[in-house]
Amino acid sequence: MQVTVKILRYNPEKDEKQHYESYQVEADPTDRVLDLLEKIKGYQDGTLAFRRSCAHGICGSCAMRINGRNRLACKTLVQDLNTTKITVEPLLGLRVIKDLVVDMEIFFEHYRAVKPYFVNDEPPPEKERLQSPEERERFDDTTKCILCGACTTSCPSFWANRNYLGPAAIVAAHRFIFDSRDRAAAERLKILSDHFGVYHCHTIYNCTDACPRGIQVTKAIGEVKKAIMTGSLD
């Protein structure tokens, strides 16, 4: 089948502003949007820039707006879009470096701000820090985050003010706050209760819709709000 791929392009060395360019591509219904971009870059226009790495939905590199929704290009099949006209645009809310490549520095700055690593200064036991299956289950959902940025860049609160930590950073914090082995929950909750923390979330649910891993992002943010209120990490 013939597919028309309309891409929002921008070359900082040539263009004053972004503009659309269309490409006709021969595609199978089971092709992924990433395959179409590869075909365009390989056979039609080598100047097209986009990020990709694993191409299997794990690395989170190829998050972009496909037909108006944030998705991973490597997980989006042509047949799932129910159309032969595909529009591909860079993620919103971040500075475009070139074509579909955005500057994710502020995204990772917010990620680093919530201490997204295991903190426990107690002397380690002889073998391992034990955790029951139930305790592991408590934060299982938020361990699935691949830092693609689809949630944060679909959030109108983040579009409005980039100082807002954003859903991805809160998800990363949630993963450690509710980990029974971690000891820095209070510190993270203090960071998240700050001016640009969880209270900038207006429960719009775009993040939950956008997450390619199916993480219940808004629910996780709600749990963090509850932990701030009650002090309970159950």
Add this chain to the structure above:
Amino acid sequence: MLLRSRQVPQLGWNLEYIMWIFMRISGLAMAFLGATGMALAFLMGARTQMDLPTLMRWSFFPNPNHVVNSNIPDVTQGWANGFWQVMEILIISFAATHGFNGVRMVIEDYIDHSLWRPFLRGVLFALWLFSLLVAIYVILAS
């Protein structure tokens, strides 16, 4: 070993936290106060004495001026007293604070770090205080 209960010290109150809780409580309170106003209006004969728009105006701001043109024979009998003044003050306080805080959130969201933000915050605070004082004066004077 199942789920062990874990607790961290509760954080101190900050403005964002207080207003987040306030928005939820005031939303519920406005619905409750409106329903109370409506229920009591029915008990006082609203079903036969006023039309729906008048009833709605009364429910969400139970001021006797809102029902004076209805078929109530005498609004001073039950429709104008200290209880309704307290209801009015509560509703207007919750509604104005809820609404102005919504505008504050828009300012916090859309105005980046600049002198505009403290300026607009100040203007908003002054407007909130002014409108509340005027409303309470009107309620007590009417």
